[in-house]
Structures are given as C-alpha cells and as structure tokens.
Amino acid sequence: MSWYYKDGDQVIGPLSKAELRELLKTGKIGSRTLVHSEKDQQWRPLSEYVKGPPSTNRDDGPPPPPDRPDQQVTKPSVGPGEIIPFQFTGSGGQYFKIWIVNILLSVLTLGIYSAWAKVRRKQYFYGNTRLSGAAFRYLASPVKILKGRIIVFLFFLAYSAANQFFPLISPAFILILVVFLPWLVVRSLSFNAHNSAFRNIRFNFSGTVMGAAKAFVFLPLLVPVTLGLLGPYVYFRQKQFVVANSGYGKTHFSFGATAGDYYLLFVKFTLPLIIFIVLAAAAAFLFAPMSALVVAVLYLYAFAYFTVRSNNLLYNSAELNGNGFQATMKIKDYAVIVFTNTLATVLTLGIFHPFAQVRAYRYKIHQLALLPAGDLDQFVAAEQKQISAVGDEMSDFMDFDFGL
Amino acid sequence: MIELRGKWYDGHQSMQIDAVMTVQSDGLVMLKRADTEALILQQPFAKVRITPRLADTARFLTFEGGGTFETLDNDGVDQAQTVVVGSHWSIWVHRLETRLRYIIPAIVVFILLAVVAVIYGVPAAARLITDQLPPSVYRIAGEQTLTVLDRMIFKPSELTLERVQGLKAHLQPVLDNHAGLPIEIVFRKGGKVGPNAFALPDGTIIFTDEMVSIAKHDDEILAVLAHEIGHVVHRHGMRRIVQDSLVSFALLAITGDASGVSELFLGLPVILTELAYSRDFEREADLHALAYLTEHAIPTARFSDLISRIDTRAKEAGGAEDNSWAGYLSTHPSTRERMEAFGGGSMHR
Numbered sequence: 001m002s003w004y005y006k007d008g009d010q011v012i013g014p015l016s017k018a019e020l021r022e023l024l025k026t027g028k029i030g031s032r033t034l035v036h037s038e039k040d041q042q043w044r045p046l047s048e049y050v051k052g053p054p055s056t057n058r059d060d061g062p063p064p065p066p067d068r069p070d071q072q073v074t075k076p077s078v079g080p081g082e083i084i085p086f087q088f089t090g091s092g093g094q095y096f097k098i099w100i101v102n103i104l105l106s107v108l109t110l111g112i113y114s115a116w117a118k119v120r121r122k123q124y125f126y127g128n129t130r131l132s133g134a135a136f137r138y139l140a141s142p143v144k145i146l147k148g149r150i151i152v153f154l155f156f157l158a159y160s161a162a163n164q165f166f167p168l169i170s171p172a173f174i175l176i177l178v179v180f181l182p183w184l185v186v187r188s189l190s191f192n193a194h195n196s197a198f199r200n201i202r203f204n205f206s207g208t209v210m211g212a213a214k215a216f217v218f219l220p221l222l223v224p225v226t227l228g229l230l231g232p233y234v235y236f237r238q239k240q241f242v243v244a245n246s247g248y249g250k251t252h253f254s255f256g257a258t259a260g261d262y263y264l265l266f267v268k269f270t271l272p273l274i275i276f277i278v279l280a281a282a283a284a285f286l287f288a289p290m291s292a293l294v295v296a297v298l299y300l301y302a303f304a305y306f307t308v309r310s311n312n313l314l315y316n317s318a319e320l321n322g323n324g325f326q327a328t329m330k331i332k333d334y335a336v337i338v339f340t341n342t343l344a345t346v347l348t349l350g351i352f353h354p355f356a357q358v359r360a361y362r363y364k365i366h367q368l369a370l371l372p373a374g375d376l377d378q379f380v381a382a383e384q385k386q387i388s389a390v391g392d393e394m395s396d397f398m399d400f401d402f403g404l
Numbered sequence: 405m406i407e408l409r410g411k412w413y414d415g416h417q418s419m420q421i422d423a424v425m426t427v428q429s430d431g432l433v434m435l436k437r438a439d440t441e442a443l444i445l446q447q448p449f450a451k452v453r454i455t456p457r458l459a460d461t462a463r464f465l466t467f468e469g470g471g472t473f474e475t476l477d478n479d480g481v482d483q484a485q486t487v488v489v490g491s492h493w494s495i496w497v498h499r500l501e502t503r504l505r506y507i508i509p510a511i512v513v514f515i516l517l518a519v520v521a522v523i524y525g526v527p528a529a530a531r532l533i534t535d536q537l538p539p540s541v542y543r544i545a546g547e548q549t550l551t552v553l554d555r556m557i558f559k560p561s562e563l564t565l566e567r568v569q570g571l572k573a574h575l576q577p578v579l580d581n582h583a584g585l586p587i588e589i590v591f592r593k594g595g596k597v598g599p600n601a602f603a604l605p606d607g608t609i610i611f612t613d614e615m616v617s618i619a620k621h622d623d624e625i626l627a628v629l630a631h632e633i634g635h636v637v638h639r640h641g642m643r644r645i646v647q648d649s650l651v652s653f654a655l656l657a658i659t660g661d662a663s664g665v666s667e668l669f670l671g672l673p674v675i676l677t678e679l680a681y682s683r684d685f686e687r688e689a690d691l692h693a694l695a696y697l698t699e700h701a702i703p704t705a706r707f708s709d710l711i712s713r714i715d716t717r718a719k720e721a722g723g724a725e726d727n728s729w730a731g732y733l734s735t736h737p738s739t740r741e742r743m744e745a746f747g748g749g750s751m752h753r
Contacts, residue, residue: 094459097501104510105497107518120458120497127461134411134420134474135462137455160649165545167552199420200413200472249418379418 005046006034020046024083024371030328083326084372088365090128092355098124099354115146126196129365132376139202140195140389148389182212187391193246194387201381206252207245215241236262239310243318249379257317265309273302304335315368322373329367337363405429406484410462410475412437412444425465425473427484435473445471449488456494457482459501522651527681530646534639542642546606549641550590553602553610558592561613574622578629578696585636589629591616599714603632605641618717619710627693627707634692640685647681690742708746 003020004013007029015023023029024046033046102117122138129136159173177184186209193205219234236259243255280294308329315327341356405428412423412435422438427449435444445467453466463481465473475481485492500506561568568591579587586607594600594612602610609632611625619625635641690707697704 090459090461097504097507098459100507100511101497101500104507104514105500107514116497123455123458124461127458132420134413137464157649160652165541165548167548199418200415200470200474201418377417377419381416 003035003037005029021371024326030326082372084132084370086365086368086370087130088128088362089130090124090358090362092358095124095358096351096354111149112146115149116142118142118145125361131198131370134199137197138195139197140191144389145393148391148393151390152393178217182209182216184391185212185216187387189242189245191387191389191392194385198248199376199379201249201379204247204249204382205245206247207241211241211245232262232266233259235266239314243314247382248320250382251321251379254319255317256319257313261313261317265313269302269305269309272305273298276301300335300339301331304331304338308334311364321379323376324371324373326369326371327367328369329364334360334363406480406487408473408475408477408480408484409438410473410477413472413474415470415472423473425475427488429487431488433467435467445469449484454481454485454492456492457498459498526647526650527643527684529650530643531639533646534642537642542605542607542639545642545645546604546608549604550608550610554592557594557596558610558612559595560593561591562593563591563613563616567616571616571622571625575626575629577700578626578633581696581700582633582637585633587633587636599717601628601632603635603641605639605645607636609633609636618713620713621706623702623706624710626702627697627704628710630693630696631689631707633696634689635685637692638685638688640689644678644681644685648678651678690746694746704746708742711742 002014003017004011004015005020005023006012020029020035029035029046035046098120102113102120105113106117119138119140119142122140126136126138155173159170162173163170186205186207189205189207193203196203215234215237219230219237223230223234236257239257239262240255243253246253276294276298280298283294308331312327312329315325318325337359341352341359344352345356405426408425408427410423410425412421413419421444423444424436424438424441426434426436428434431449432446433449433452434446436442437444447467451468455464457463457478460476460478462474462476463478465475465481467473482495572589575589579589588608590608590610592610592612594614597612599614599618600612601615604610609629611628615628616625619628693707694704697707
C-alpha cells in the first residue's frame with residue numbers, strides 16, 4: 001500500500017510504510033503531519049495511523065476512529081511502526097513551591113539541606129517524565145550527595161584560601177582540575193546514569209577515563225590548531241562518547257550519527273549566522289539603537305537553533321536495541337519559549353525561574369517519542385556498583401553539563 | 405485494609421505487570437496480579453522502603469528482593485504508612501511544598517534574616533574569625549600579597565634616597581604613636597594604579613611614587629599614613645578576605661540548588677556587598693586618621709586636600725583610556741563626604 005504526506009501545500013509520495021517510518025524517525029515528519037493512504041482518500045494526522053498514546057496523554061489530538069485496521073490488535077504490546085510519546089505531567093506552580101521550600105530549608109540549615117533539595121528537584125522532573133504508563137525515577141541518596149558536596153566545598157575553600165594567601169600556587173588548582181577533568185566526566189555521567197531508573201531497571205555508563213580524556217581534553221586541544229575546523233568533529237566525538245557508552249540494564253545504546261551530520265549542522269548554523277551578522281552590521285550603520293536589538297535576536301536565534309538541532313540529531317541518532325527515538329523540536333517554538341522565559345525571569349527578579357525551567361523541560365519532553373522495536377518488557381537488569389557523588393558534585397559546582 | 409493499584413516491576417526484567425497491593429491491619433502486605441489475582445509476594449509492610457511524597461509524582465515501594473511497586477495513589481500510600489509504621493519527617497516537607505500560606509510568611513522572614521545577616525552577621529563573624537587567626541597567618545598573607553603586587557603591578561621606587569629618608573623621618577612620630585603595631589613603610593612605583601597607598605594584613609604600608617609626588621606637603625602623606633594605619637588597627641585586610649569568602653561561600657552553599665538563577669543574580673549581590681563593606685572600612689580608617697590628626701594638632705584638611713587633588717586629576721583624565729586615577733576612589737566613600745568629614749571645604753584655597 002502506498003502513502004502520501006503533506007509538506008505545506010505540497011503532496012509527497014507515493015511512499016512505502018517503511019519509508020514513512022524512516023521519515024518519522026529522522027523527524028522530517030511528525031505525529032501531526034497529514035497523511036493519507038491509497039485506500040483512505042482522506043487526510044488524517046499521522047498519529048491516527050500509528051498507535052495512539054496511552055490514555056493519560058492529554059494533548060495529542062482526537063481519539064483514533066475505531067475502523068482502522070492497524071488497531072485491531074488484542075495484545076496490549078506495541079508493534080513496529082508505532083510511536084510512544086514521552087509525557088511530562090508536572091506544572092510550574094507545583095515546582096515553584098518545591099523550589100522555594102528547597103531554598104528556604106537550605107538557608108535555614110546552612111546549606112546542609114541543599115543535598116536533599118537537589119534530590120527533590122531531580123525527583124520532581126524525573127517522576128513527572130512518563131513513558132507508556134511508567135515514571136522515570138531518580139535514586140541518588142542525599143547523604144552521598146552531601147558528602148560529595150562537602151569534599152567539593154573543601155576543595156574550593158582551599159582554592160579560595162590559596163588564592164588569597166598564596167596567589168602563586170592557585171594555578172596549580174586549575175591544573176589539578178584539568179588533569180582530573182576526564183575522571184570527573186566519567187564519574188558524573190556514571191553517577192547520574194546509575195541513579196536513573198525506568199521500570200525498576202537502572203541506566204548505566206561504561207565510558208573509560210581514557211576515552212573521556214580523548215573526547216574532552218586531547219581533541220579539544222587540537223581545535224585551535226586547526227583554526228576551529230575540527231570543532232564539529234570534536235563535538236560529535238563528545239556526544240558519541242556520552243551516548244554510545246550509556247546503557248539501560250544490560251542493553252547498550254548505539255549512536256548512528258556521523259561526523260558528517262555534525263559538520264552539516266554547523267554549516268547550516270554558520271551560514272545564516274553570517275547573513276545575520278551582515279544585516280546586524282548594516283542595521284548598526286543605519287540606526288545605532290537597532291543594533292542592540294539585532295544582536296539580541298541573533299543570540300536568541302543562534303542559541304535556539306543550536307539547542308534544537310543538536311538535541312534532535314542526538315535523539316534521532318540514538319538507538320537502544322532496535323528501539324529508536326524521535327525528537328521533533330522546532331527552532332521557532334523553542335526560541336519563543338526561551339525568549340519569554342528570559343524576559344519573565346528578569347522582570348520578576350528570578351521568581352519566574354522555576355516556571356521557566358518547567359516550560360522548557362516540558363517542551364523538550366513533549367517533542368520526544370520512542371519508536372519501539374517490540375514491547376518494552378525484555379530489558380534485563382545489569383549488576384550494580386556503588387559510585388560516589390564527588391565527580392557529579394564537582395561538575396555541578398563548576399556548572400559542567402555532560403549529559404543529554 | 406488499604407488497597408492500592410499500580411504496576412509491579414520485579415527488578416530483574418523490565419516487564420510491566422498491573423498489580424494490586426493490599427495492606428492488612430496486621431501490617432502484612434499482599435501483592436497480586438490485577439488480571440489473574442495470582443499472589444506475587446507477601447511481606448511485612450515495615451520492610452517495604454517507600455519513597456517520600458513529592459507533589460503528584462508516582463511513589464515507589466521497594467520490597468525485599470528488589471522488586472518495586474509503582475503507584476500514583478499517593479493518599480493511599482500515606483494512609484498505609486501512617487496506619488502501619490507512623491509518620492515520616494518528609495511528609496512535613498511535602499506539606500510545606502503544597503501550602504502557600506506557610507511559604508509566603510517564610511519568604512518574608514527569610515528576606516529579613518538575609519538582610520540582617522549581610523549587614524550585621526557577616527561583619528561580626530569576620531571580626532570574630534580574624535581575632536582568632538595567629539600572627540603567622542597575617543605575616544604570610546602580607547608577604548604573599550606584596551610578592552604578587554611586585555610581580556604584577558609595581559616597579560621598584562624611583563624616589564631618591566634623600567626623599568625617602570626625609571619622608572620616613574617625617575612620618576616616624578606616627579609610627580612611634582602606634583608602637584604596638586608591626587608597621588613597615590615601603591615605596592613602589594605604582595604604574596597602573598597611580599597615586600595610591602595600600603595597607604597589607606601584616607602591617608606593611610605601601611606608598612606609590614605617584615602618591616608621594618602628588619602631595620604638596622609631607623603632612624598630607626602623614627595623613628594618608630594615619631588612614632592606612634587605621635586599616636591595620638582594624639585588621640581590614642584580613643576582614644575583607646574573610647567577609648568576601650563568607651558571602652560568596654554562603655551564597656554558593658545556599659543557592660547550590662537554585663541553578664540558573666545563580667548565574668543571573670549571584671554575581672551582583674556579592675559585588676554590591678563587597679563595595680559596601682569596602683566603604684565601611686574606609687570610613688573606619690578615615691575616623692582613625694581624623695582622630696590622630698586632631699590629637700596632634702595637624703590640620704585635618706591635609707587629608708581632604710590630597711583627596712580632592714586626586715579627584716580633580718581623575719576627572720581631568722576621565723576621558724583617557726587608562727584611567728589610573730579612578731582606582732583609588734571607586735572603593736572609597738564619595739570625596740565630598742570625606743571632605744566634609746575632614747573640614748576640607750573651608751580650608752581649601
């Protein structure tokens with residue numbers, strides 16, 4: 001049977017079901033794209049043909065008509081060609097209260113509660129992220145996080161004291177950090193993966209310190225030597241290191257993107273940027289106050305473009321034992337969210353921050369879906385190991401983010 | 405008897421099983437499949453580990469053996485927990501997190517506390533800490549700072565030996581007056597920092613050549629010396645180090661969780677409080693100088709004359725790229741305020 005889909009006013013097809021799946025996987029079409037088959041001459045959103053989301057989903061269009069042949073399956077498991085959307089069930093108002101209590105209790109306990117605060121924040125975002133009737137779970141122990149925080153705190157206290165009393169040896173601390181950076185990367189990713197679970201099976205991370213050293217220290221050192229030309233490749237290697245070393249139970253993620261994909265992403269990013277910069281220069285020449293506005297728009301566009309494209313590419317290239325992902329973030333939507341979030345956060349002196357966090361996170365999650373290869377019942381738990389929180393707390397403290 | 409509906413995961417495989425959990429009044433938990441009602445396991449409720457309540461997110465009840473029951477029935481779980489094992493402290497956190505009527509007064513109290521802590525708490529704590537530090541810490545801090553300043557900013561003084569000796573002789577009475585303090589006067593070519601004077605924690609006081617040459621009377625240098633000694637007497641160097649560290653570390657420890665806001669708002673309060681503390685120190689040092697000058701019948705306007713001269717030069721150089729004149733002034737109280745304190749207005753020629 002052949003299929004057709006609508007891209008704006010254009011009708012594209014005929015395509016086989018497999019081709020349609022491939023397009024869906026690459027994010028070229030989404031669940032709201034209008035499609036029709038040879039048999040059924042009516043345009044319908046794609047979501048009506050693929051298996052609908054579980055009943056908890058609220059915003060994905062009307063329920064599918066009962067007469068679709070694809071739906072006549074008695075087994076509750078999902079079959080090929082179906083998508084399962086990720087959902088986020090939290091709200092800004094709810095998170096605001098958690099956030100403010102976190103800050104208050106942290107202050108009253110002189111920072112000790114901040115470890116519990118971190119766990120509650122993470123648990124809120126994980127626990128409200130749901131897939132096929134199950135929630136994600138953040139399992140880290142607050143006591144471990146507190147121990148990690150104390151070690152990091154002492155390290156920076158020593159650094160701060162050295163800065164005041166022995167300014168000449170303070171660069172040694174920076175050197176220590178650079179030497180330990182690969183270890184930090186691995187520890188941080190391991191800690192986070194190990195403490196994330198879904199359906200009572202934990203995630204894990206198996207990257208080596210040597211691998212991290214290559215991707216995060218040695219290769220970046222070559223970027224200035226090659227006048228930045230190696231940049232996209234290094235970025236690709238870092239993402240590959242993170243994804244390909246991640247696992248869910250005994251199953252490993254694979255990363256299908258190539259360096260070429262990332263070069264394409266950077267080229268598509270750079271060309272409009274150059275045009276924009278020329279425009280900005282022209283605007284500044286014609287009317288000076290305009291240039292500030294143009295620079296702001298430029299920055300927003302660049303940030304949104306990069307986040308969206310890089311996020312989509314990463315998820316659409318990740319695979320877990322035949323299970324694919326589909327990320328369909330749009331630059332325009334995301335830019336609007338980031339812009340209004342920033343504006344509101346500044347205008348409310350930071351009070352809007354928790355609402356902003358929820359908005360951005362919800363958008364990301366709602367644009368993410370799983371393309372399952374079969375049912376999700378077959379993943380097997382791996383052996384567990386204990387990981388200290390020092391690496392993760394250090395990365396937190398320095399505002400590093402290696403995760404997805 | 406309490407009945408909860410949810411999903412069962414055995415912990416070995418990702419299989420999802422619809423399950424019903426019943427908690428009996430004797431504290432025994434029975435877990436059954438929802439479809440066939442076959443018993444999955446039974447255990448005493450006291451051995452089940454339950455995650456704290458957090459908004460409307462799912463609760464995870466982990467049984468011995470690693471299996472987990474996941475349910476959205478938060479009230480049911482709370483009820484079972486209270487009936488069988490008693491209340492858990494985390495339920496209070498949840499109550500706080502869901503009731504704005506507790507939160508809003510708490511925020512107001514918190515802001516008041518924060519203001520009091522910054523205005524009174526931090527300076528008091530810093531004074532307490534600096535009083536406890538052994539003299540060796542002051543010596544090390546002073547020596548290290550001078551080494552760095554010499555390497556990064558200063559050049560050797562270009563003043564003639566006679567000038568230095570004459571000046572030192574003129575300043576000697578001030579030092580004699582503070583015999584208990586390890587004051588040592590040194591001269592350096594200031595370069596980038598222009599006319600300036602520094603008091604290091606160990607009692608070393610640095611005058612830049614530029615400061616010496618902008619002075620029209622040696623008593624003006626003497627007034628500056630009295631001011632700098634004020635810094636040493638009140639241990640301002642060390643107090644500044646301790647206060648700045650206290651403020652930034654307190655903010656980091658507290659807002660460790662408020663990620664995002666920190667970048668936007670952390671820098672500003674730290675800088676503002678540092679500047680405010682710095683001006684407080686200058687006022688304290690000014691008072692010291694004022695007292696000394698009055699006591700020894702030296703016109704207090706010597707000090708304000710010098711300051712207003714630096715101020716004028718700074719304004720003249722205002723447009724210049726390298727405004728070395730502004731450095732001495734930015735961390736100090738306004739020149740007008742200080743001139744009034746030293747009666748400079750009337751003595752001015």
